Amino acid sequence: DAGVTQSPTHLIKTRGQQVTLRCSPKSGHDTVSWYQQALGQGPQFIFQYYEEEERQRGNFPDRFSGHQFPNYSSELNVNALLLGDSALYLCASSLLGDPYSNQPQHFGDGTRLSIL
Amino acid sequence: GNSVTQMEGPVTLSEEAFLTINCTYTATGYPSLFWYVQYPGEGLQLLLKATKADDKGSNKGFEATYRKETTSFHLEKGSVQVSDSAVYFCALSDLETSGSRLTFGEGTQLTVNP
Numbered sequence: 001d002a003g004v005t006q007s008p009t010h011l012i013k014t015r016g017q018q019v020t021l022r023c024s025p026k027s028g029h030d031t032v033s034w035y036q037q038a039l040g041q042g043p044q045f046i047f048q049y050y051e052e053e054e055r056q057r058g059n060f061p062d063r064f065s066g067h068q069f070p071n072y073s074s075e076l077n078v079n080a081l082l083l084g085d086s087a088l089y090l091c092a093s094s095l096l097g098d099p100y101s102n103q104p105q106h107f108g109d110g111t112r113l114s115i116l
Numbered sequence: 117g118n119s120v121t122q123m124e125g126p127v128t129l130s131e132e133a134f135l136t137i138n139c140t141y142t143a144t145g146y147p148s149l150f151w152y153v154q155y156p157g158e159g160l161q162l163l164l165k166a167t168k169a170d171d172k173g174s175n176k177g178f179e180a181t182y183r184k185e186t187t188s189f190h191l192e193k194g195s196v197q198v199s200d201s202a203v204y205f206c207a208l209s210d211l212e213t214s215g216s217r218l219t220f221g222e223g224t225q226l227t228v229n230p
Binding site for chain 2: 090105106
C-alpha cells in the first residue's frame with residue numbers, strides 16, 4: 001500500500017518562473033494539505049483541498065494556488081517565484097471522511113524547491 | 117491565533133539517556149496535540165497524539181501527556197537510541213477555530229551518540 005507520493009523530488013528554478021508540484025495521496029484518503037518548510041523551520045500550512053475545492057487557506061499570497069483532481073491527487077502551483085520560496089514543500093493526506101474530523105495526516109517526503 | 121513553542125535545540129544525548137523535549141501551546145479552542153518526527157531527507161511521520169486533556173499518547177517508547185492546566189505536551193523517552201536521532205516537531209490542530217490544519221513548532225534536533 002503506497003503512502004503519499006510527491007514529484008519531483010528536487011527542482012531548481014529561477015526568479016520569476018512558475019512551478020507545479022504534484023502529490024498522490026495515500027490510498028483511501030480524500031483530503032490533501034500542502035505545507036511549506038523553510039530550512040530549519042517547522043512546516044507552515046498553505047492550503048487544504050477536499051472534494052476538489054480549497055477548504056482552508058493559510059497566510060500565503062495568491063501566487064500560491066492549487067488543484068485537486070477527481071482521483072484525489074493534487075497540484076501546487078507557484079507563480080512569479082521569489083528567492084524566499086526556496087523550501088521543502090510537503091503534501092499530507094488524511095483518511096476518508098469529513099476533513100474537519102481529527103484524522104491524523106500522513107506526509108510525503110516532499111519536493112525540495114531551490115530558487116536561483 | 118494558535119501557536120506552538122518548543123524548547124530551543126539542538127539536543128545531544130548519549131545512548132540510553134533520558135529524553136525530554138518541552139512543548140507548550142496557545143489555542144483558543146480545544147486542540148488535539150501531536151508529535152511528528154522527521155528523519156534526514158524524509159517527510160514527517162506521526163509519532164503520537166492526544167486528543168483531550170490528560171490523555172497520554174505513546175509509541176515506540178516515547179510518551180507525551182496532554183496537560184491543559186499548563187498548556188503543555190512534553191515528549192519523553194526513558195532510554196534513547198542512536199536510531200532516534202532526528203528532528204521532532206510538536207503540532208496542534210484546533211477543529212473549532214481552524215479545522216484540521218496543523219500548526220507546528222520550530223522543531224528540535226536530537227542527536228544521540230553511541
